[in-house]
Amino acid sequence: MKILKKTEIEVVFQPYGNRSTFHPGTTIMDAARILGVDVSSLCSGQGTCGKCKVKIQEGIKGLSPPTDKELSNLSQDELSRSIRLACQTQVTLPSIIFVPERSRVGKQRLQTEGLEVPVEPDSLIRKHFVQLPPPTLHDAKSDEDRLLDALSEENGSSIFLVDYETAKALPVLLRKAEWKVTAVTFKDRIIAVEPGDTTDRCFGFAVDIGTTKLAGFLINLKTGKVAAVAARMNPQIPIGEDVLSRITHVMMHGLPALAEVHEAVVSGINEMISECCAEADVKTEEIYELNFVGNTAMQLLFLKLWPQFTALSPYPPVLRRGVDVQAAELGLASHPRANAHYVPIIGGFVGSDSVADLMAVDMLNSEEIIMDIDIGTNTEIAIGNKDLTMIASCASGPAFEGMEIKHGMRAATGAIERVSIDPASLEAYYRTVEDAPPVGICGSALVDAPAELLKVGIINVMGRFNNDMAKETDRVRKTAEGWLEYIIAKKDETGTDTDITITQADIRELQKAKAAMRAGAEVLLKTMNLTKDDITQLYVAGAFGNYIDPESARTVGMYPEVSLDRIKFVGNTAGTGSRMCLISKNMREYAEKISKTVRYYELAVDPGFQSEYVKATFLPHQDLSRQPMVAEMLRRLKRIE
């Protein structure tokens, strides 16, 4: 039996049952993190997001008094039921804490799929089996020359350099292997020599480092085929849900915090490597190269580059080009001399995930004009073809991730992801992730709901609730704050013991988010002297984009109106691009070309952006001539004249 130190108290988390002892005064959030208990937080413990509500079941008398931040985030009713914010509340007595479903991150939907683009495998890693003649007095050349001569006989004109670390192993290894060895080359360097013929064992690992999730692909470098796939939540999330809170954490705590966020993501990647290697029966030492894509903040934190100045206007990144680093230096589980390549970025707001997008849709070789939108907290919009490609980034905000939305959440178990409203009864129909009881609404439903509300006339083109509709259906009602809201799922159907609604404020958030994207696209089109009719193909990328209903998105005016058959959802092209860059040196050169030639357009300095933004807050748009199809439908439904 564990003997408690006099000064320590036991804290138990339910429904998990995790428990340990802590010093009195520990916050509930800190205790949860130490125990690995899954408590949601979007503001990294600042007390502002209100997502970390927990119910205290025992130890109530030992709690710290509610802070100002709790008083503004918790209703009197909640406080009276001992519901508190985990990040604000300290425990001083043995306690039992219940984490309600709503406050759990839950089993996140981890999309690893993306557009499959066939690429001829042509890795920078090569293996060459050679048999060397043993030295004699007539031929006493160096071990180095012996190996290189055999390689150039086998390989034609290739000229390699023997890495110093390889050289150190060479004399003993060549003789133990009886002069039959496999040389592992990376570019022009021999990074390893292995006894015998190991040419059929040559692997690489491609990673997509998302702010929220990691996807990893173990790849056979000889065939280019995927040997195993893994996914993880980004272990940086407990440090801060969004990039800004992670960077703020680093800026506040200095280099040790930079090391901490770096090690967090590396630990997640190493877990994926172990998982994939176990699945495919591959040794981690058989991974000779790793390739990474991610946004610019992920690049900074993964490579331990000081992120402060990239987070402040004018947001210059540290490195633009592709980066090659010894994988061992980053702590990655792989061959001791494996290379880690981070795909080039474009700018402070346009990372290598965007480069990967453009590579996957092959924009720079297209004759026709392509638009590519990668939707996220920042949405990147690229327009162009082989002659000119421009890209802009707009702050679409975290609404699609569930922030600032009353019942917002990510696309985890129980998230409402589809909504439709019956125009006759005004009743709602919805679908949830994994068909679990609904616990909130995720981004795709946040696009569906306003589109449906507009179509049935509950909101108007300015996004405003029609006061009269409260008389037509009990699904429309006034909130405590005096706003109107629409009930998507009623209390008795939900897993949270409350109605799940979309409020006037939520609609406003959606309008702000989509207006930012739409204005960015419109400004970019105008800058390039193009119109929506020039767009022959609209690609919607990003894990979230895949779940959007294209018609709902068109109805709310998220992007320029193009016919649905020209829209293609390409999913997680970041992972696709990472795999392409891993297996092909041509693709790696293509990435450098994209990084170098695609022009970043800074919307913040465009004088027309603000007025475009205001016009785009309308549903679908103030200038209906830009949305003739939606205008026609709304006229038909008699929502406009």
Next chain:
Amino acid sequence: MKILKKTEIEVVFQPYGNRSTFHPGTTIMDAARILGVDVSSLCSGQGTCGKCKVKIQEGIKGLSPPTDKELSNLSQDELSRSIRLACQTQVTLPSIIFVPERSRVGKQRLQTEGLEVPVEPDSLIRKHFVQLPPPTLHDAKSDEDRLLDALSEENGSSIFLVDYETAKALPVLLRKAEWKVTAVTFKDRIIAVEPGDTTDRCFGFAVDIGTTKLAGFLINLKTGKVAAVAARMNPQIPIGEDVLSRITHVMMHGLPALAEVHEAVVSGINEMISECCAEADVKTEEIYELNFVGNTAMQLLFLKLWPQFTALSPYPPVLRRGVDVQAAELGLASHPRANAHYVPIIGGFVGSDSVADLMAVDMLNSEEIIMDIDIGTNTEIAIGNKDLTMIASCASGPAFEGMEIKHGMRAATGAIERVSIDPASLEAYYRTVEDAPPVGICGSALVDAPAELLKVGIINVMGRFNNDMAKETDRVRKTAEGWLEYIIAKKDETGTDTDITITQADIRELQKAKAAMRAGAEVLLKTMNLTKDDITQLYVAGAFGNYIDPESARTVGMYPEVSLDRIKFVGNTAGTGSRMCLISKNMREYAEKISKTVRYYELAVDPGFQSEYVKATFLPHQDLSRQPMVAEMLRRLKRIE
């Protein structure tokens, strides 16, 4: 006051006065090494060289009984005077040990000078001062691009890569330095960025790693000028005086011993760096590159390459090409991202010291045929011009270093370095290093003495003592073993209390050493279809070579007979070549060219070598037609018919 542990005994070394406590059973040599006491040894403690004689002044009763090796190396008289071999004798009682002058390594002559060859400084290290425009929203490019763009504006077309370590420092450094920085480049890499303008502080360090001695040169890379010079005995000597005993030590004790010999030489180099930096007021961080030359064994041990197979027939080296390694990885005191370059070698017996020789005499650009001889334990002989250069290595043996010679020693204080014999009186005249009382004879006297003995008729052309001469002078006498010997310095003149002589056996050693060299040269000439008359210039290199009397060397037939005005002593060209390679990338390419194109000729497989060797044991040579000048002189002196 130090309190002795019960089990420890105090050992004091005189005349130095060093003392410490040791476990009973410690050998005197081990105690001396631990205390840094200077006790000579050529066989690395095997008990065979007999050079480590010490006199026990106190503690005699606690000594281990004489070993067989001591019994064969010490006379009964010596044993009765408590003279013992330090490497064989263990102490078990508190002891006082006297190290006689003869058994000290002494202040070694450390030659650092060599031929000065003017080279245009054009280092691989460059410094570039640039002022960057601060980022704005209209110009938010990466810190990397900002730096590179400024560099290419300043520099024309140059394309650089930012090292990962440099990148990590970049964001904070650029802003602290207010965008005025100096980029330090090595080849196409930016290895450092420094605040402000540091372009006038750019240093490198060139090293000649000799088996016996180290020479170091702090060089201003901008001007190519030497800022300071230092020299040291190679700290590997206590581990083994010659390369073979050091390699044997490594083979017997494995990787820790390899690390030990590596660290020994690095510690000596770092001491030289400190000394030079202090003298020239340079910070070690201002040394951005280091360049090394040395024989192949020194290359292996310095770079921690496993030396076993290079020490065994057919003696293949591990690496032939030039090696670039992070200086920090080798533990060198310099800028944390400084490069260490080891100049390429030619083969197992022909190191980068030979490459440096050929570079310094510019053999590969010569129209005329040049011969270059670098005399040492192995003597390298190169012959050639711009069309073809061949090099051979012959085992001239350690006689010139004093081994196998009764009173042999290195060119340290008190070494007899010049001998002449009055043909009338048969009396000897000599000169010693630093004019100290003579304690032994060094290599240059080992050439003089036989030449003089031949000229005065004490020995004949076969090197044999003329028995009758003992009647002519008391300087010629029989040794205890029954051989004849000639007294160079009499007991009352010496610092050793014994006569210093050259014996019949010593003459044999000289004959063997010079015959090996001469036969090598003759075989090489024949292989190249040349004769001695084709040689327009004969360079004699190596620290030892510098002290040889060219006429004595010709008289004994050390090298093919060319007229004295064609002989040039070029001294330590290894150091010269190291400096050249440090300051000039052309010279570094030249070294690669030498390493690649000079053909190594293996004397061991030449069927004619053995008979050439036998002929060359004669003084000057059995075939007198090859030594017409010496033959003429000997005829004149009536030594031959």
